[in-house]
Amino acid sequence: DGGITQSPKYLFRKEGQNVTLSCEQNLNHDAMYWYRQDPGQGLRLIYYSQIVNDFQKGDIAEGYSVSREKKESFPLTVTSAQKNPTAFYLCASSISSGGSTDTQYFGPGTRLTVL
Amino acid sequence: EDKVVQSPLSLVVHEGDTVTLNCSYEVTNFRSLLWYKQEKKAPTFLFMLTSSGIEKKSGRLSSILDKKELFSILNITATQTGDSAIYLCASRYGNKLVFGAGTILRVKS
Secondary structure, three states: OOOEEEEOOEEEEOOOOOEEEEEEEOOOOOEEEEEEEOOOOOEEEEEEEEEOOEEEEOOOOOOEEEOOOEOOEOOEEEOOOOOOOOEEEEEEEEOOOOOOOOOOEEOOOEEEEEO | OOEEEEEOOEEEEEOOOOEEEEEEEEOOOEEEEEEEEEOOOOOEEEEEEOOOOOOEEEOOEEEEEEOOOOEEEEEEOOOOHHHOEEEEEEEEEOOEEEEOOOEEEEEEO
């Protein structure tokens, strides 16, 4: 099946710990994105990558890091520097990020809770 | 600052009602406007609008864009309980999307 997978579905971590969220796609999409969703707020862009080995900060990148070593994979690390990490994290991908008609498709999300 | 504002924030209707969800945007270098439906987890794509005045339809859902007024609406006719979800509007500028807060729609049987 083609699509975007995220793991784990639920994640709990203690304060001060780094944690990595997985995102994999087999759609052969060039561009990948990480968003954060909080109750009552829209999705906010954390990081995005238009091509392998390249990525850019989004609107709320502080306390997060990413890598893009393979086209299919775009893991997100939530570091201990992120002050309020409890949220729902969504990964998305699109064929490219340059076309005005590119559509982003989303994975099922990871719900992170910091204890 | 680029922003997207959706209204209402939440809405409760009865099955069979027609609803209109609103989305206004202020973005530089606007390229397109997208609607998504989010039920439990992953937002699923509904429509992409790039041209003013051209209605897009899919079953009971339709949407239209007004680039002069910087506004889009999503209509759902003959609502069903399965339409209950968060409806997200996003505006594309450059190579990024900026999302509104969403409208929570609940359809009662």
